[in-house]
Amino acid sequence: MNKDILICGVGGQGTVLASRIIAAAAMDEGSPVHSAETIGMAQRGGSVTSHVRIGGEAYSPMIPFGAADMILAFEPGEAVRNLRYLRRGGIAVVNTAAVKPVTESLKDTGYDGSEMTAYLETKCDCIFVNTEEVCAPFGSSKFFNIIMLGVAAGSGHLGLNRETLLKQIEKYVPARFLDVNIRAFNAGIEIAGQANPKGEK
Amino acid sequence: MKRYVMGNGAIALGALSAGVRLVAGYPGTPSSEIIETVSKVPHEGVHLEWSVNEKAALEVAAAAAYSGARAMVTMKQMGLNVASDPMMSVAYIGVKGGLVIVSADDPGPISSQTEQDTRRFADFCRIPVFDPSSPEEAYEMIREAFDYSEKYGTPVLFRPTTRVCHAYASIETPDDFPSGTYDGFERDPSRWVIFPRLSYLNHGKIEQRNREIAKDFSSFRFNTVEGKKSQKAVVASGVSYAYVKECLKGRDDVRLIRVATAFPFPEDFILKALDGVEEVLCVEELSPYIEEQILKTAGKHHLPLRVSGKLDGSVPHNGENSVELSSGILDRFLGIRTGLEQADLTDAPALPVRPPVLCAGCPHRASFYAVKQAMKGKKAVFCGDIGCYTLGNAMPLDMVDTCLCMGAGITMAQGLSHMNPDITCFAFVGDSTFFASGMTGAVNAVYNEADLILCVLDNSTTAMTGHQPHPGTGRNMMGNAVEKVSIEKVLEGIGVKKILSVDPLNLEESVRAVRECAAEKGVRAIVFRSPCVALTKPEGKCVIDADKCVNCKKCIREIGCPGLIISSGRVTIDRNLCTGCGLCGCVCPAKAIEKEGKA
Numbered sequence: 001m002n003k004d005i006l007i008c009g010v011g012g013q014g015t016v017l018a019s020r021i022i023a024a025a026a027m028d029e030g031s032p033v034h035s036a037e038t039i040g041m042a043q044r045g046g047s048v049t050s051h052v053r054i055g056g057e058a059y060s061p062m063i064p065f066g067a068a069d070m071i072l073a074f075e076p077g078e079a080v081r082n083l084r085y086l087r088r089g090g091i092a093v094v095n096t097a098a099v100k101p102v103t104e105s106l107k108d109t110g111y112d113g114s115e116m117t118a119y120l121e122t123k124c125d126c127i128f129v130n131t132e133e134v135c136a137p138f139g140s141s142k143f144f145n146i147i148m149l150g151v152a153a154g155s156g157h158l159g160l161n162r163e164t165l166l167k168q169i170e171k172y173v174p175a176r177f178l179d180v181n182i183r184a185f186n187a188g189i190e191i192a193g194q195a196n197p198k199g200e201k
Numbered sequence: 202m203k204r205y206v207m208g209n210g211a212i213a214l215g216a217l218s219a220g221v222r223l224v225a226g227y228p229g230t231p232s233s234e235i236i237e238t239v240s241k242v243p244h245e246g247v248h249l250e251w252s253v254n255e256k257a258a259l260e261v262a263a264a265a266a267y268s269g270a271r272a273m274v275t276m277k278q279m280g281l282n283v284a285s286d287p288m289m290s291v292a293y294i295g296v297k298g299g300l301v302i303v304s305a306d307d308p309g310p311i312s313s314q315t316e317q318d319t320r321r322f323a324d325f326c327r328i329p330v331f332d333p334s335s336p337e338e339a340y341e342m343i344r345e346a347f348d349y350s351e352k353y354g355t356p357v358l359f360r361p362t363t364r365v366c367h368a369y370a371s372i373e374t375p376d377d378f379p380s381g382t383y384d385g386f387e388r389d390p391s392r393w394v395i396f397p398r399l400s401y402l403n404h405g406k407i408e409q410r411n412r413e414i415a416k417d418f419s420s421f422r423f424n425t426v427e428g429k430k431s432q433k434a435v436v437a438s439g440v441s442y443a444y445v446k447e448c449l450k451g452r453d454d455v456r457l458i459r460v461a462t463a464f465p466f467p468e469d470f471i472l473k474a475l476d477g478v479e480e481v482l483c484v485e486e487l488s489p490y491i492e493e494q495i496l497k498t499a500g501k502h503h504l505p506l507r508v509s510g511k512l513d514g515s516v517p518h519n520g521e522n523s524v525e526l527s528s529g530i531l532d533r534f535l536g537i538r539t540g541l542e543q544a545d546l547t548d549a550p551a552l553p554v555r556p557p558v559l560c561a562g563c564p565h566r567a568s569f570y571a572v573k574q575a576m577k578g579k580k581a582v583f584c585g586d587i588g589c590y591t592l593g594n595a596m597p598l599d600m601v602d603t604c605l606c607m608g609a610g611i612t613m614a615q616g617l618s619h620m621n622p623d624i625t626c627f628a629f630v631g632d633s634t635f636f637a638s639g640m641t642g643a644v645n646a647v648y649n650e651a652d653l654i655l656c657v658l659d660n661s662t663t664a665m666t667g668h669q670p671h672p673g674t675g676r677n678m679m680g681n682a683v684e685k686v687s688i689e690k691v692l693e694g695i696g697v698k699k700i701l702s703v704d705p706l707n708l709e710e711s712v713r714a715v716r717e718c719a720a721e722k723g724v725r726a727i728v729f730r731s732p733c734v735a736l737t738k739p740e741g742k743c744v745i746d747a748d749k750c751v752n753c754k755k756c757i758r759e760i761g762c763p764g765l766i767i768s769s770g771r772v773t774i775d776r777n778l779c780t781g782c783g784l785c786g787c788v789c790p791a792k793a794i795e796k797e798g799k800a
Contacts, residue, residue: 010555023205027371033205035369045763046555059446061335061368064524066541077553080546088542101553102763106596115550123544141777 002055009074014145019050150188213238220381228666229277246380255280299347318487423461483510561764562780564731571711586610608638749793
């Protein structure tokens with residue numbers, strides 16, 4: 001199996017953990033995995049991406065434009081910024097809650113992400129998640145990345161078993177938060193089940 | 202065992218599996234995780250250090266290699282400029298134990314000041330260079346780099362680039378790493394003391410040896426030829442090889458040649474690989490190094506070969522390569538189509554811009570703001586330096602007038618002061634940069650009677666590159682608590698007469714200190730000391746009293762803290778970001794912002 005998954009968001013949203021879990025789960029299923037992350041100066045409040053390439057036919061550490069099977073976007077503007085990576089027929093799993101850029105308060109551009117989600121809908125199959133709403137029952141936005149991972153798993157486009165993903169979540173999250181993370185993951189799967197991505201029959 | 206590691210981790214593990222006994226370096230993106238990986242895996246018997254700078258690191262490692270031990274030095278490409286003095290000389294002297302100098306290049310540049318090419322340095326110093334194209338290869342290749350270094354008694358360069366350093370792959374390594382053995386230093390002044398006569402003799406031997414290495418490299422296993430014999434061939438190196446391979450995936454009608462050892466150039470290999478080829482395209486990053494070597498080889502052997510690359514405009518000189526860029530270049534050269542279908546996104550809405558900024562609560566913001574306030578309406582110039590605080594240039598602070606290279610802030614403030622006596626000259630330097638190369642500039646300023654105010658922004662860590670310790674932090678990479686080197690005492694020893702230490706988060710006190718220094722002459726220093734917010738737990742949050750707030754937005758306009766946002770038209774504190782530093786409260790004309798729990 002060859003799968004290219006691009007995870008994008010804003011520094012501090014937990015994209016790295018999500019990419020580690022996906023990579024580890026794929027390895028656990030016996031696939032060769034490569035990944036790449038943007039780190040360094042770009043990390044401070046900036047756009048971040050993790051490229052996860054599953055399968056033996058990946059040479060470039062980064063996914064080529066038009067090759068990603070899924071974009072897992074933790075922020076709607078970042079989904080649009082990285083849309084050129086998505087292949088025809090690929091799917092975007094997008095958090096609709098916008099993260100305002102730090103410059104926004106200096107120069108009010110009115111950015112709230114709605115324009116981005118509207119644009120995404122015209123371009124590809126999407127599953128939208130309002131994580132602010134979904135996180136509410138958990139009392140914290142901390143589990144947001146695991147919810148997103150659950151949505152990705154539930155969409156059926158990740159190509160990985162839920163069980164192997166759960167096994168890696170167990171490894172990567174602190175034991176005292178394990179239960180709530182499992183609930184977050186399952187909540188994500190449920191959201192994906194209810195979603196009806198544009199164009200999907 | 203199988204480990205999923207970053208390219209930098211692969212380099213560290215490769216060196217450990219090669220029995221390295223000493224690893225030294227100075228942090229710099231994209232190289233920093235090499236030393237951090239060594240510190241995280243079992244490495245008994247290995248001396249590990251963050252040196253004060255790259256020159257120190259290379260000298261420490263060279264002496265280890267003189268002792269017969271395997272040693273590795275790590276740095277980013279500009280660090281190699283700092284280390285070039287010892288590197289040039291140790292290239293003449295040679296080594297006994299393997300000495301690998303890892304210099305990570307940064308095409309783009311993504312987080313660097315220059316787009317320089319370490320392979321040029323290898324040629325300049327006449328020492329071999331290894332150029333891995335993936336983490337897996339980096340792991341294997343660095344082990345061979347040690348072997349070559351010992352075989353030919355020369356230091357060698359190892360040159361990964363950002364995309365190799367920061368890529369992850371799964372690597373099979375030993376569970377633990379028994380450290381290698383070595384003889385110890387043997388006194389031999391005729392070998393280890395550099396003198397003109399020795400350099401003259403060794404120069405001749407080095408050129409002779411390099412011809413042998415070039416022959417040896419012609420059968421190096423990472424110099425490869427793939428695809429059928431064709432009239433047109435592509436030569437690539439480093440991560441560009443991976444990009445080209447990605448583009449040519451599934452086809453074998455194009456000859457793809459990879460050169461992993463740019464210097465000494467494996468001429469026999471390239472002659473054989475180019476047999477029957479009429480046109481060759483060179484895809485490489487930074488400088489057209491391999492392209493020039495092929496042109497030379499073609500000239501020397503009168504080959505009827507057309508060479509394309511950077512020199513004829515086929516490949517851009519600046520910036521990094523990518524699959525997309527390579528695809529376009531290959532399509533034009535080969536007359537094929539390699540790219541994937543892409544959606545038309547020209548109608549995309551304007552995207553939010555996310556420039557890097559100082560973190561919410563960063564003490565550097567407060568330091569800059571204090572100087573700005575104190576110097577309002579006066580003629581002043583602000584010389585910046587390399588670190589997080591370069592971000593003090595962003596609006597609304599706008600407090601960086603010059604930035605050149607590590608440690609240059611102090612010496613440039615000195616130069617400006619001599620030529621512009623009517624302007625108050627400030628130099629901003631971080632704690633790690635102060636130890637790296639700021640101290641010598643301070644000595645120069647005192648000795649040459651400069652008129653400047655040196656602001657040391659001491660956040661007790663090397664923040665920009667990922668929080669490495671340094672001489673002022675009181676701990677080292679051997680895991681030991683050591684005496685902290687005091688910045689104030691260093692300045693005192695240098696002869697700086699006025700040294701003030703302030704907490705930048707106390708705005709009033711800080712402004713007073715700047716005014717006091719501005720009123721005097723000579724070299725004056727202010728140490729702004731407050732720990733990096735990324736390493737400390739916030740004490741509380743700031744809150745805005747909605748009854749008092751007049752929504753004038755002065756806090757946002759003056760300090761531009763990301764923790765201050767506009768929500769439903771009102772200035773609001775983002776509780777996820779606020780660290781409770783209180784600077785906004787100092788700025789507020791309505792006294793509407795207070796620390797939680799206070800009052």
